[in-house]
Amino acid sequence: MDFSFSTEEEAFRQEVRGFLEENLPDPVPTTPEFLREWNAKLRAKRWVGFAWPKEEGGGGGSLIEQYILKEEMSLRRAPPLGSDFMGLAWVGPALIRHGSEAQKKRFLSDILDSSSLWCTGYSEPDSGSDLASLKTRAVRDGDEYVVNGQKIWTSAAKQAKWIFNLVRTESSSRYGGITCLLIPMDTPGIEIHPIDNLSGRPGFNEVFFTDVRVPVENRLGKEGEGWRVVMGALANERSGISESTEMTRKLDSLIELARNSRKAGRPALEDTSVRRELAAFDTRIEAMRLNGMRNLSRQLKGDPPSSETSINKLLRGALEIRMAELSLEVLGSASQLEGPWQNAALSFHGTVIGGGTPNIQRNIIGERILGLPKD
């Protein structure tokens, strides 16, 4: 057991802090110009795609240094390491593992430069938690696939240039009949319908495919390998550590709110149940951080990423809900009005459901880890 960092790792932390000191104004600007400049600076330091192999344009950095980098960035509320979120999280790692040389050449540097924007086509109206039942069809026609079907809950579909899309090429095999296609969003036959989220804002979209023709060279991996391609990417780098720094920041704001509020005529922080709840949040966030370090440690030893990441997904979901509820308790009667905390208490549901609902995570743990019979 050793939770300390080596001198080189500590030196790297200082380097990151120095960089942030020099390049990140407080408060952090949100203009597109700043973001462009910011992305360019990070790219020059090879901090975007930090742990991707050097020969693919990444930083070739260690997982521990990546953890340090993300932690420091998150503590200073820096913008993300690169703007093409889906490209960096899903598409790039999948390309590195399964892509042809031509595909890597074509896509990876754009993702790292934040000059591309990807969306992902997973869920369908009848295939949510049961993703492997997806029905969007792709039928081979010469050198092309013809795609017909519908995706739903697609974030950023309007802005994205490309979609990383799961389709069915074979109906008899549940997992083995799924293939991954990379499709330009301006291909004829693609139609996007935004869906308003419960706050009335456009949060995600439906994407319809009608006779969309996709060249075979845009297939990622072999036909029928789509499930493997996605599951590998899904597990990639999901140690959940940076999530804990994000939650720490949320807790800081919640404590500030409690510090400045009164509950039943007394300072809210003097309320025993509020104090206890805040301390319980602190403890659960620390558990998330340490669970993340445990996952990281496993990866360092060469173990494949495992279902253990479901643990932090569950902890986070429960925390989001309880923290939002406590903010409303602290606000008292004002919780009936619209406001930033009140809106947050409506919108965390997206984070909790996205990427697999809590009940799906419980199934994963129950079946894959505890060995209980599948239902």
Place this chain on the structure above:
Amino acid sequence: MNFGFEEEQELLRREIRKFLDEQCPMEEVRRLAQSSDGYSREQWKQLAELGWLGLMLPEAYGGAELTWVDAVVLLEETGRSLFPSPLISTTLAGSAIADLGSEDQKGRWLPGLADGSRIGTIAFLEDNDVLGPAGIQLRGRPRGDAFLLSGEKRLVADVEQADLWLVPFRVGDPEDAIAIAVVERDADGASGRPLPSIDRTKRTGTLQLDEVPVGPDALLGPPAGASLGLSRVLDRGALALCAEVIGAAEAALRITVEFAKQREQFGHPIGHFQGVKHPLAEMYVEVESLKSLLYYAAWAIDEDPEVAPAAISRAKAYAADAFTRIGIDGIQLHGGVGYTLEYDIQLYLKRSKWARSMYGDADYHYDRVARARGL
């Protein structure tokens, strides 16, 4: 960074496991729980021979000079077996004497604790039920360079089994004016009286002190200088307890998972149903998160003492709530048989009830976490 046990520690775990499986299976636990001693002197002797009673004591006094992380390995396994013995009490007494005692005192008491000829315990709780220096109201009445102690200490673990009672008492008004005396079993005016514990594998009772004289050679450290030492020993108690909780909670989970795989209703093993599967998954999340919190705390005690108290409080607060829930759900998921004396799961429920308040309950420890965060 390495979040995991070393090869030697895994070896230690296997040895302990083997010993407990052979020497103290559940029938033996049940027998000892009903015996008047509450533990097996024969097994105690063997523990000493295997070097596990002096695991952390200095080599010069018969110990193995290992760390708290090693002790966690030992205690996880004794907890898993619900092994009835005064192991935690004796470990704490030894660690307090090693920490605070003079060379003379160490030479007088530590070898006996390491070789199994003597059992030690700490009598830290009084009528006010306040943990820590503030709760110590028993005053030493000065007589020459000695003190006379009169009063009662409550819920003293293994009070009747112990040969050495470590007795904190007050020597002045400031909160931290605390001394710790080592009172030997045959001292005039001192006697232990057992009380029925909710968990018969853990013994407890009252220590009566009637004009018990303690000379300077029986005081650990300077008079009025043991406040910090007392806090530290209580922290270590919480840590040790959490390690046993991990083993016990994991065992309760395993037993219940096995039951859920075998018991069939509605034509399926009940573990197939989400109403059973999901609480089991939650139990797993709790156990694994507790491990993360506790391993960090155990590492911190030796390597980063400043963060240790808050880290221990997070673990104990989390353990108290998590094990409570695991105890209750373990019984509930068993259904009717869970409520019988015959099935082992009830033994874990009783352990959870005992462990909940020992060395501070969740309220106490969450309050400390809140303080550590400046609330």
